[in-house]
Amino acid sequence: MSRPEDTLPPDLFYNDSESRKYTTSSRIQKIQSDMTRRALALLSLSSPSLVLDIGCGSGLSGEILSQADDEGTPGGPHVWVGFDISASMLGVALEKEVEGDLLLADAGQGVPFRAGTFDAAISISAIQWLCNAESSEDSPAGRLSRFFNGLYASLRRGGRAVCQFYPKNNEQKKMVSSAAVRAGFGAGLLEDDPGTKNAKTYLVLTVGGGDLDGDITGVVRGMEGVDVMDQRRKAKSKKRAEDTRGSRAWIMNKKEKMERQGRVVKASSKYTGRKRRIAF
Amino acid sequence: MKLLTLNFLTCARRTCKTSPSSFPLHPREAELEILESELNLVFLRNILPRLMWSELRGIGEELGLPSLPESPPSREDLVTKPSPAKPSSVTEPSSVEEEGGEGEEVPSQTAKDLHRLLLETTIKEGKLVCGNCGHEYAVKEGVANFLLPGHLV
């Protein structure tokens, strides 16, 4: 079976007829709702929060965010903002009168919210699309980096994001999760039913600082099949790495900026931005 | 789009990110619509410290809404203060305790006004303009278009 990502850009693939077909299929409704609930369990929100839904489509994932705690949404009902690149998908969401606010936007261009806006973010079955670039001036790496940098900044300290996605292969899985780590996130990959055709991959992301345990190992500790990408040091100060001049995230940002300007940048290693020991 | 969301949206252009005037975006030729929803006191309390109040006031003014107080309400302002000891509280202490306990807090008029403004007042049609670069984001049927042409990303 061919992957839709390899056939058309998302806004053309999810046209009016595909968007309707997608949203009315009871099989798809069930799968999307199960995965959204799984993502919400990983977010463990305890009270009504402001949540971003990336690639919200017709609102199958968002509708669950709007449900109350006793309807099965932990901490709900949440207030959510969703964005999607397909006007047709958003059109179906409008017809359904979903409660969240909707924006037409491309995750590969960034996340247009001020710093510290959201308590949490989810993305269900969308970010594999970022691994394809539709124009010659753009690249998957650039799109992933703009997305994760923007997402990181838009979340509160101690905030979390869970992105369920369909990686094409291991290489793509790695490309996506390392882009998140480079943006400053603590990241872990969780796999449900690995090796089967129902395999589901969840990228669990944490922003350090704040009162929540921003350390990824705290989120996924004891969970089966979790592969911790980056064991971040527990944030000692409340300051976010991103704000700190000279921090890894700051350097990565700078590098990306310079790369975009066409400058040659030293390849990033896992040592980039680490505190160097003072030499005597 | 809810006025709540407008209090968090910024211009999407990379070159505007560092400019303070890229927030808030300014509504132009806006057609407003009230969409009623259930008041959620815990959510209001959660979001209150994150609001940029003076920007919210400014946007309210630009939209011709009744003007907001200069300083934001406090979290305590969101609940009705328990009325001073009524005779019933002496005779039925247990029921009063229940009411005063968890969950049963009564939203104040301030909470209702804030809910109306942030979650029920929406921009249905119009555009949002960046104060820095002047880029206009169209709003249609309540959905703002933030797609940028490639050269502006």
Ligand SMILES: C[S@@+](CC[C@H](N)C(=O)[O-])C[C@H]1O[C@@H](n2cnc3c(N)ncnc32)[C@H](O)[C@@H]1O
């Ligand atoms: C399989 S649908 C999932 C929709 C919804 N989250 C759900 O669970 O039903 C994938 C969605 O991702 C959206 N999408 C793909 N690439 C995107 C991008 N770069 N920015 C925003 N949305 C994107 C598509 O338009 C589509 O609506």
Ligand SMILES: [Zn+2]
């Ligand atoms: Zn701008």
